[in-house]
Amino acid sequence: MISMNFVKDYIDLKDQDLEELANKVTKAGINVEHVINTKINNLVVGEVKTCINHPDSDHLHICTVDIGKEVIKIVCGAPNVKEGIKVIVALPGAVLPGNFEIKKGKIRGEESNGMICALFELGLEEKTEENYNKGIEILKEDAPVGMDAFEYLGKGDTLYDLDVHKHKNNDCRYHIGFAYEIGTIIGRKVTLPEASYKEIKESIKDNFKLDVKTENCTYYKSKMVTDLVVGESPDFIKNRLISCGMRPINNIVDISNYVMLEYGQPLHFFDKDKLGNEIVVRMAKDEEKVTTLDEEERTLTSDDIVITDGKKVVAIAGVMGALNTDVDNNTKTVLIESAIFNATNIRKTARRLNLRSEASLRYEKGLNFEYTDKALDRACYLLEKYASGKVLSDKVEYDNEEKKEKVVTFKTEKINSLLGLDLTDKDVEEQLKKLDFEYEIKDGSFKTIIPRRRLDIEENVNDIAEEIGRLYGYYNLKNTLPILPTKKGAYEHSIEFRKNISKRCRSLGLDETRTYSLVDQKSANMFYTDRETILIPKPMSSDRSALRKTMIPSMLDVIKYNKSRGLKDISIYEVSKVFYDDFKEENHLAIALYGNYISSKWQGINIKGDFYVLKGITEKILDYIGLKNRYSFVISDEESLHPGISADIMIDNKNKVGFLGRIHPKINKDDIYVLELSLDKIDVNVKPLKYKPASKFPSIKKDLAFVVPKTITSEEIEKAIKRAGSRLLTNIELFDLYEGENIGLDNKSLAYNLTFSSLERTLTDEEVTIVFNNIIKEVESKLDAKLRSN
Amino acid sequence: MNEKINALKKEIEEKLNEVKDINDLTEIKNTYLNKKGPVADLSNGLRDLSVDDKKTFGKALNDFKNDINSKIEELKNKFEEEELNKKLESEKIDISMPSMDIPVGSPAIVETIIEESEEFFIGMGYDILDGPEIELDKYNFEMLNLPKDHPARDAQDTYYLEGENLLLRSQTSPVQVRAMLKGEGKTPIRMLCPGKVYRREDINATHEQEFDQIEGLVIDKNISLSDLKGTIDAFVKYMYGENTETRFRPSYYPFTEPSVEIDMSCIYCDGSGCSMCKPKGWITICGAGMVHPNVLKMCGYDPEEWQGFAFGFGALRLAMLKYNMTDMRIIHENDLRETKNFDRKDVK
Incomplete structure (x- = not known):
């Protein structure tokens, strides 16, 4: 928060509209988020000319008050109002705190054209019983009648609330710097405040020494001021501290804060009598203890810089002083510390102790040694002027600051x-x-x-x-486009591959989801149990404490969420990273089906999203990326899948790339089918796309059915058919599965429709029959199968 | 002979006038036009005539036959048409019955905005690049001019995985670092790197722990801040309409210098202020700037020779503004009733 009253001390702003100036400041880079006016309008200094008791009241008075331009009549209830005093008058139109607007009116029949105010009524003092009983504020005799009362009191201020996060301009952290920033914008010079003082003969060096034992303190300057009288600060100091959000305490403490607000240099005042004759700056010892000004005992580490008296800690450097050397009402002599400490140490200490103060924040940003010196002199000047101090001659100092321009x-x-x-x-x-x-x-x-x-x-x-x-002015920049060679942008292969899979999934009717990569540990372990789960150090919560190595639990959560919102048919997918072992990551695809994949209820069409639908989806995805005829499905031993309804997906019969199946009922009782596939593992070299002619000659179709034990798989039969089918067999289609007593309960019958054709010629019945008979022979001899006769 | 023909013609025509359906017609055909029927008899009668008469009556008889046949054919067509119409009538369905719900998947809401952004930048010649989500501190921070003790790191609240060297990337900028290292200080760069990033944040309507960034980088010999302004302006107009304006505000990021924040004119109000815009009439959508010379140097590009700009959008924020959403948490809820709405092309 910047007080413009403060800034006006260093730069002439009389002709400036402060609202407009705030806009200029914002445009030049420091965002003034709010302009706050603390002034109340329509308050004037008045003189009570006459004061008589109200005829209809035992406590009201009827006053005539000179407000410069005219003399007005006001009814006042304060016990201390009397003839001849100077008072603060709120005229009609003034809005007092609590949104209380002053209006002309009549009080018990007597006209009243304003209000004579107490300070608490103007929000300038707390509303306490004591302040209430004090009555109205009686101003000094020389208060000029007709003057704006807020200005007279020095209370009216314009505050700039700066967004300090979005820029790094050091000038906005203290008032002199901000004056420079304004000076830059409007082209005006800055005058630094008065800082001259007398020095007494006695030198600080006579009985004080300094020893800096750490490189984390690069600059340390001290002066001593004695014969101090502790008391209240002058109004202007108090007002400005309040404007900047600091509480006035006493003149000594206030001056240290005031100078910090001026130069951005935090100062620390030690009570010299409590301190002794020496200061040693060093790193703290681990577990070293100190009780800070807020009466809390703090435990330090060897990363904290401390100020000591040679033995005990008297301040945590740049963060907070210790109780053992604080300035109190009896303080007579102070040692002023104006120093520069390592910004990182201060930041870490303040963070660790949760003690981020106005001082530590300034140390964190770094300091300029020229102002370290100026602030020291300015403090001496103010202590001499407002605390009757006498400044000892000389400084004790340490200087290891890099001064390269x-x-x-x-x-x-x-x-x-x-x-x-x-x-x-x-x-x-x-x-x-x-x-x-x-x-x-x-x-x-x-x-x-x-x-x-x-x-x-x-x-x-x-x-x-x-x-x-x-x-x-950035707003004056033109909109141009880079002049660069023309080229088409392109996706990196890995991204394009994932996008293709993703788009294929959508065209297959699956909705895309976005779920968290950080999950609870139990979810992380549902699949891929042979892989190590990566745990998050210091997680924010247990349900986000591990990196997922499988996406299926997240998919189950999405189904649960949507089911609870009344959805019955859910087909979803997600493409995302999974993580495992020593920080490996892999791109995965997960799919989950619940309810119907396709349905039209009134037509009685309900195609459930089951194993075979999911298998079909899988094949369509793999076909799409050119893996046709290179994948196969084998029985899976994934423990979280239904042991009888699950398959591993293999590429080239050797690499497991994923799995699919019904989720094991012990995990989820719903009939949910899931797939998880490593996209990195299926991103293999494939043959480029080529035209493949269809046969122009008629084909011959033949049907056959085999009775086999149930343990024999359809795939085994198909493979045998293909083996014997020669090049003439171009398609096999399973068209019937039959189970029944008449073929034995352990058996099943599978019926196939076979297509024979050639690209070169019309096939003869004879040659097809030969192949057909070979097929029957092959299946019957290699498998426990019998041709089924009708 | 003439009389005979005329008499028969009259007889048949009378019968044809009474025909009611295809069966009656078939009967007439069978009665009169079969090989032994009256028409055939007349034909046979021609044999006994003189050559001249044969000629005369042969023609008359032929005309008669053609006439009858075409009349029969006409009637036949008429009856068949009637028959078909009846059948079609009986097959009529209620077209107001609900359709078959053909399964088509929808993209995630944020994916929609990412793909649209990619489309724009690909058109401008940007390559879309990929990078790991588990990153080295070196790439995520150090080479971006954020050394170990830099205060700006405090604000980013990063998920470290192992000590202070491995982390979940808190921004997609490391992809830019990788691209620059690959470019070895010799190749110009035009890239976009959308992707997921991770931050330790308390999740609320405007903060997420996992979200997508869309960052871009252009490096060449003569790239300026005005080029950045024009690029973002074009993007914003593409995304939010031709009437959208942009402005730069000075800002601070460690990896760019000068740094700017980019606002676009509020798309929800006329600039007089609403719940979406802050400050009044403007919405902040992008952080950007000229790549810091330290970053260029660390990544192998000589700042005397090369320069460029970098920018970053929050994909979620772009989506929230475009689709008028007020709560980020919607994205991870995956309410399919909501995402289904995104199963369409957007209009420009």
Whole structure:
């Protein structure tokens, strides 16, 4: 939160409309999310001219009040109202906290044209019994009648609520920096605040020493101020702290916060009498304990930077001071710490201790040593002025800070190329001036020096382009398209393969789903039990604690969800990654069928999504990617599938690529059929697509049926038929399955329709009969089969 | 002879006028036109005539026969037509009965938007690239200018899998890193990498733990921020209509410099503000910028010579805006009654 009253101390904004200025700031890159006006309108300083008791009341008064332009009549109930005092008058139209609007009216028959206010009624004090009894606020005698009362009180402020996450511009984290940002945008100079003070003879070096024992503290400066008088802060300090969301405590503590808001440099004040004569900055020891200002005992680690008095911890550096050296009402002498610590350490410590404070947040972003010095002087100045302090001469200091200047050399050409603009050298110069970047031009190149406070700017031309671009205004950029060679974009093979499978699934009537890859451990283990499940360290919840190696449990969940919403027929698929073992990942396809695959109830057509439908879908998918005749189905031993209704899918008779079947009733009682297939394993080389002529000659069809024991599979018979069928046999179609007492209960009859044809000629009955007889012989001899005669 | 013909003609015509159905017609045909019937008798009678008479009466007789035959044929057609119409009438069905529900699958809602985006960028010459979901910290963060202690990592709340080196990718940017490494600092790049990413988030209407990003990268010698602006503007117009406007706002990402956030004009209101737009009239849809020189360098491209832009969309967000959805959780619910609506082509 930025207080514009604060900013106005460093830059002249008298002629600026602050709403409009906020828009300019936003356009230049720092998003002002809200402009908040804390001012109440229609409040003026008035002088009570006359005050008499109300004839119809025992406590009301009728007053005439001079408000500059005129004298008005007001009925007032406060016990402390009297003739001759200066007061705050709310005129008709003023809206007080609680949406209470002042209107003209009559009180017990007497006209009243406003209200004389107490501070709590204006929201400037808490509404306590004490404040209530105090009555109306009596202003100082010299308060100018007719002046805007909020301005007189110094209370009216405009606050900018900045979105601090979406930019890195360091200038918006403190008021002087923000003044620079505004100065850049509207082209105005910034004046730094007064920081001069007298020093007494006594030197800090006489009885104090500093020892920095860790490289995580690069800069440490201290001054000592004595003879302090602890009291309340002046109003302007209190008001600004409140505007920025900080609670005023006392002048000493408030000054440290005030300077932090000015320069972005957090300060820490130690009570010198409690501290002793030495400061040692070092890393904490593991398990070292300290009680912080909030009276909590904290346990430290060796990654925390601490300030010690040589023995005990007196502050967790950059995060919070310890109770043992805090400033209290009796503090006479303080040691001011203005230092730079390693940003990462501070961030980690603050996070671990859950102590992210205004100070730690600023350390996290990094600090500029020039302001570390300035903040120290500014604090001395304020302590001298507002806490009667006397500043000891000299500093104790430690300085190991890298001070190399950031220099960027660039040509206007590169800026134009990055932004897509046609700026001239002159345009660039103008922007650099606005930015307050020093520069020189040599051989057509700019050499700029980045001001130290711009910690966010790196030594590269892109950062300069960004600064120039944002000032030029991104809204002024043209819409152009890259000029590049024409080419067609293409899917990488693996993606295209998955897309093809996915589209095929949709054309086969399956709806696509999106389910989570993170599942509970039980689900992760439903299939692929020979693979190791990858567990998530520190999971957010147990139902999202493992990476799935099978997608089937997720599919079952989708069926459950939709079933509970009244759906009866569900056919779904998903293509996704699964994960296993030592962080392997594999692309999988999962399908689940529940209820009817096709149905038309009134026609009595109900084709259930069963094993054979799923097998058909599988074949259509595999055919589509060119695997026709290369896959087979064998009995599966997947434990989560029905042992009698399940199959493994094989490619080239040797590689198991997936499985399908009915889900085991011990897992799900519903009649659900599932498939899971490794897409990576079926993404194999296949023959390119070629034209295959159909026979132009008539074909000969012949039927036959075999009685076989039930243990013999249809596939075995088909294979035998094919073996004996020679090239003339072009199609086999199973058209009947019969089981009945008359052929023996252990037997079944399978009837086939065989098609014989040739691409070259019309076949003769004789040659087909020979082949047909060979088929019968082959099946009967190789299998326990008998030709069934009608 | 003439009289005989005329008499027979009259007789047959009278009979034909009384015919009621195909059976009557068959009977007449059988009675008069068979080999021994009256017409045949007349033909036989020609034999006894003189050559001239034969000629005269032969023609008359032929005309008579043709006339009768065509009349019979005509009637036959008429009866057959009537018969067919009757049959067709009896076969009439109620076409208002429900159809057979032909199974056709629908894409997941978010897949619809991804495919549409891919279509646009493929047309602009972008390749669609793939990458692993379990990534190295190096590719997910370090080479994107996010060293180990970078504060921006805190915000991303990443799922680490093993120590601090292996993670579930929190963005699809590592696919870009891989593409640049493959390009070895020599090849221009135009790519899109849609895919799933993972974050430790509390799931609510606008936050998911698993969601799809659509990121793109273009690297060449003279690619500018204005090119990025034009590209995104064209995409937004393709996706949300020709009247949609875009604007850039300066922003910050570690992997781009300058960085921008891109807003599109609100598609739900006239710019006066509604529940969908923030700030008023604008909807943020994309984070983007010029690839940071450090990223180029780490990935093998000399920033003096090469430059380019990168952008990232949330696929879910694009979908929510396009289809007017307000809750992200819908995607993972997979309510098929809702996804079924996406079984259609969208209009442009």
